[in-house]
Amino acid sequence: MRSSRALLGEALREGKAPAWQRRHVLDLDDFSLQELELVLHTARAMKDVLRRDVKKVPSLRGKTVVTLFYEPSTRTRVSFETAGKIMSADVINVTNSGSSIEKGESLLDTLLTVQAMAMDIIVLRHPHSGAPYFAARNLGRSSVINAGDGTHAHPTQALLDVFTLQEHLGSLDGKRVVIVGDISHSRVARSDLWALTRLGARLVLCGPPTLMPWDLLKGRRDTPGHPFASVEVETDLDKAIEGAEVIIALRLQKERQGAGLLPSLREYARLWQVDPERLARASPNVRVMHPGPMNEGVEISPEVAHSAQALVQEQVTNGLAVRMALLYLLCGPRELGA
Amino acid sequence: MGKHPPLLIRGGRILDPSQGLDGAGDLLIQDGKVAWAGAPSDGSGTPPGCRVLDAAGLLVVPGFIDLHCHLREPGAEEKETIATGTLAAARGGFTTVCAMPNTDPSTDTAGAVEFLLRLASEQGHVRVLPVGCVTRGRKGKELADLAELAQAGVVGFSDDGDPVADSFLMRMALSYSTVTGLPVIDHLQDARLFGGGVAHEGWAASRLGLKGIPAEAEEVMAARDIELCALTGGRLHLAHISTKGSLEMARRARERGLPVTCEAAPHHLALTDDWLLGTRGEGGPFAPLGPLAYDTAAKVNPPLRPQADVDALVHGLRDGLIDAIATDHAPHSAVEKACTFDEAAFGISGLETALGLLLTALVHTGKVPLVTVIEKLTAGPARLLGPKYAHLGTLRPGAAGDVAIIAPDEEWTVNTAQFASKGKNTPLAGATLRGRVVATVVGGKLVFQKGAVSITASR
Secondary structure: OHHHHHHHHHHHHHHOOOOOOOOOEOOOOOOOHHHHHHHHHHHHHHHHHHHHOOOOOOOOOOOEEEEEOOOOOHHHHHHHHHHHHOOOOOOEEEEEEOOOHHOOHHHHHHHHHHHOOOEEEEEEEEEOOOOOHHHHOOOOEEEEEEEEOOOEEEEEHHHHHHHHHHHOOOOOOOOEEEEEOOOOOOOOHHHHHHHHOOOOOOEEEEHHHHHHHHHHHHOOOOOOOOOOOEEEOOHHHHHHOOOOOEEOOOOOOHHHHHOOOOOHHHHHHHOOOHHHHHHOOOOOOOOOOOOOOOOOOOOOOOHOOOOOEOOOOHHHHHHHHHHHHHHHHHHOOOOOOO | OOOOOOEOOOOEEEHHHEHHHHEEEEEEOOOOEEEEEEOOOOOOOOOOOOEEEEEOOEEEOOOEEEEEEEOOOOOOOOOHHHHHHHHHHHOOOOEEEHHHHHOOOOOOHHHHHHHHHHHHHHOOOEEEEEEEEEEEHHOOOEEOHHHHHHHHOOOEEEEOOOOOHHHHHHHHHHHEEEHHHEEEEOOOOOOHHHHOEEEEEOOOHHHHHHOEEOOOHHHHHHHHHHOOOOOOHOEEEEEEOHHHHHHHHHHHHHHHHOOOOEEEOOHHHHEEEHHHOOOOOOOOOOOOOOOOOHHHHOOOOOOOHHHHHHHHHHHHOOOOOOOOOOOOOOOOOOOHOOOOOOOOOOOEOOOOOOOHHHHHHHOOOOOOOHHHHHHHHHHHHHHOHHHHHHOOOOOOOOOOEEEEEEEEEEEEOHHHOOOOOOOOOOOOOOOOEEEEEEEEEOOEEEEOOOOOOEEEOOO
């Protein structure tokens, strides 16, 4: 069998792959099935690179990438930085502490400043929903990748999720995927919703009613063509997990309790923790994912988090491959030779 | 305002809902007052030295009254001043504006009212009527000196933006309203349900990951204050209502014979929360977010609501339940909108687009008769201001010579660079509207005219 890299090169040469027209990656709501497949396909080629002894390719030599993070992050920021460096891009990291952001510089001015330093790609993480759209609207030259915006979207996380699931399950069509936790505030869940429904998964959302995005799921239900019409909501995890092939547990931010959205973390854990007992109700081959960082003992039990079914570490590796793929596609595909 | 030479507005269609007047005619303003309005004159009654404004093909209506606008001075002169705000009013056909008291310092003392009135008389292009605070410093802790504020000339009381959360204090304020005869103008908002929301709680906000403001944040306050109105007999005016539910509560209150009135803003009558998706309706509500998503210019409080609420408001306007259209003109500086949606200030700069938007969205679409829209901008708000202001919002002989002249079918593109307002914050920037104000007269003085309007000396 030919390598996926060769397949990709062939597809691109023969014009079979959809042309990559995109300048920004803001969410997955506007990704066609073809585009999704192109990214996943490219990511498989990138994963080959990660398996090499010397993890360095020259594809993005001379390209500049800045990670601009207004929120704390380990895996996403390091993942983008590493992805850029493996592909020989120059990567600069800016966080709100220790930069002019601390001096009160506006997001707009910071973005324009960064763009003026000839940055090709700005990877933006921001606590406010829509910040990457604001950036894309105001930047004439740089590309913007959304690395998580408020409670809106986290497209690269969703891409790595579907990449990981495809590796294990092949097609996701008809697969029962349960997402459990604080769906309402989870940008991961929201981007997963777009990606997984597009790939045909049977989605079940589970969590307390106070943390469910009812308007997203039930609003506009009278209008034909609702993107989440097939998504099921089941507040009882024991029922939701029945026959599940995939469980995605979400991080429960501890502030939610202080805000009055749930009575106690203890009670939450009793009702919505993914633990071995509950896992036994799922499909025997069930896979468990978590976007991290985990609150072990709250949304996921330590036994499950470190079980063979948990794909948490694979998700991290695949995140690297997916982000390499996006950087590569946004800079215009070149040869991947070492 | 009576030192101007007589002005004859000739050959227009005179529409004055206050006296059921609608027909071709002339309007003469002398000594700052309407001398007569009616059937075309033969010119014999034209006084010497009279200027003549040719209104052929134009609509001549009483100057508009805006019950609710933010002029920002004193305290936020970078957003607006009395001078720029009242010029914006003039450009929008408004000849009287009620200035909300959330300035810095706020309008919570007789001295502050006097200051505002002096500033307005020196720098204002239109009439300014102050609204006073309900509570000292708008802090919701103790009542302002309501009777003194009334004596100083306020037309109502409001802690707009930070509504009185304390039910007891609201009861006291409404009770005082029976002494002053002035309404408490109520910005309906339950603080905890509002809870830091930035957009209407519904599909669009959820889709965008924005914190929602439920309709109930407005409605539970409407319910509370209507009951307090019943308890006290005080006048209650519901400001910028935006939901079907609060409208229905106003309807029931009216049926109970309570002194409850209400207003709606042009943007709530014409735009929905789908605006925030940035698709401008293309591809339906489920289309991918457009590049214009999270338009901070459309961030307003109360927020833009779904179509069902807009439809209910339009119905309430048509059937007369809504007493007045008020702009809630809320100018902001560019920097307060050039940011993320969460960071952006609430408010739409509305004075200069109000009429165009109303005509485009409601009248030219056949949803609301022209006469109704004009009534809600003139006689409607005048009625709420009470007998002291009976000379406003009408073209009856002896009334103030306040007139708006409209080209009802003229198409124009909203260019915020040409706004007189310092606030360029409108989602309508770049939109094409049909119908605009081409001249505005206050007390017989032409305070605004478009180039096309011609004025000649009488022969």
